[in-house]
Amino acid sequence: MLSTLACSVSAQDWFTYDACQVDTVALHDTAVAPANLDALITDGAALPNGVGNFWRITSTEGMVSHIWGTNHSNDPKLLDLPQSVRDAIAAARVVALETNFVFQSRTKMDQVRSGLDILREPGEDASEVYTEIDLRILAWLKARLDGIGWGADAVEWITPTGLAEIMLNDPCSDFASGTYPTQDSLIQTLGAIAGAKIMGLEPQDAFLEHLNKPENRGLAFDLINLYGATLNPAAPDTARATSYALYLQGRNGAAMMWERSAAQAFFGHNIGPALVDRVDAYLLVERNRQFLEAALPELSQGGLFMAIGSWHLPTETGMIAVLRDAGFKVDRIPTPKEVAQ
Known part of the structure; x- marks a missing residue:
């Protein structure tokens, strides 16, 4: 989540192993300042489908599938999936993730791991980053680039698209990377073990290809600014505990309202909300339509378990509403830690 104060300490100093640990998952009103937590919860619940991570999808022919809103983190506190979710994964014919990150060739694997897909052309002017x-x-x-081994100067030779992709990754996931899977990777693994077909709802390169288009360069910088603000070292210690609590309680609408409030406080009354709107128009609205198009053939047969980020679910353009508009019956399945509404 975004916070509102600048600080002289580097972001990487803030994201130490100890600072990333959440001893107790709980809501803290001070974490969302200057917003009010009760107001965020009320406003978030008022959003269409603003509460709930797990939903049953039924086609007009009675074929049943499921959708689960994930948290893109490898923190063990978020990896303990509800039994009903695990049962649905185990029974699924197809498990669909936002993207299937299993490499299909060694050439692609080498390209990604070497960073060749996110480097600027030699001699390209990088003054735009300033x-x-x-x-x-x-x-x-x-500081973030230096902390993950690229070096601080990499800001000038990684493309804006590459920087945006890096900003979408939680710095606290660095420590257990390669040890604990993200929740999305855990679901993919459980599905594969159970014998389900694994599919990506968009190609591996979809994000990079979209933002690399000249007309989308501004969007790349929007993503860098919005998610780069989450590196603020002045973020309160209780912010992560509060973020986890909102997710586990199914309060995705409230979490989205928190982002909007924090962006307004950080960037200004007009700039912040407009920035959120531009980013969401691609990350959530446009990609939701693409996800549905990719999923439709499997949804018509039933047995699909779809796992996408939890913020894709709420609002009138969220996946629950999009599925209903496409003729599917979608019913919430409350999980043990979630609130009723």
């Missing part, structure tokens, strides 16, 4: 990225965020971004 005009398009908020200077507070630029300092934290350099």
Whole structure:
């Protein structure tokens, strides 16, 4: 989540192993300041489908599938999937993720692992990073790049698209990377073990190809700024515990309202909400339509378990509403830790 104050400490200093540990998952009103937590919860619940991570999808022919809103984290507190979700994965004919990150060739594997797919062309002018990225965020971004081994100077030779992709990854997941899977990877693994067909709802390169288009360069910098602000070292210690609690309680609408409030506080009354709207128009609205198109053949047969980020579910353009508009009956399946509404 975004916070609102700048600090002289580098972002990487804040994201230490100890700072990333959440001893007790709980809501803290001070974590969302200057917003009010009760107001965020009320406003979030008022969003269409603003509460709930697990849903049953029934076609007009009676074929049943499921959708689960994931949290893209490898924290064990978020990997303990409800038994009803595990049962649905085990019984699924097809498990669909946002993207299937299993490499289909050694050439592709080498390209991604070497970073060749996110490097600027030799001699390309990189001065735009100093005009398009908020200077507070630029300092934290350099610290982030240095902390993951690229070096602070990499801000000038990684493409804006590559920087945006890096910003979408939680720094606290660095420590257990390669040890604990993200929740999405865990679901894919459980599905594969159970013998389900694994599919990606978009190609591996879809994100990079979209943002690499000249007309989408501004969107790449929007993503860098919005998610780079989450590197703010002044974020309260209770922010992560609160974020986890909102997710486990199924309060995705409230979490989205928190992001909007924090962006407004950080970037300003007009700039912040507009930035969120531009990013969501691609990440959530456009991609939801693409996800549905990819899933339709499997949904018509039933037995699909779809796992996508939990923020894809709420609002009138969220996946639950999109599925209903496409003629499917979609019913929430409450899980033990979730609130009723």
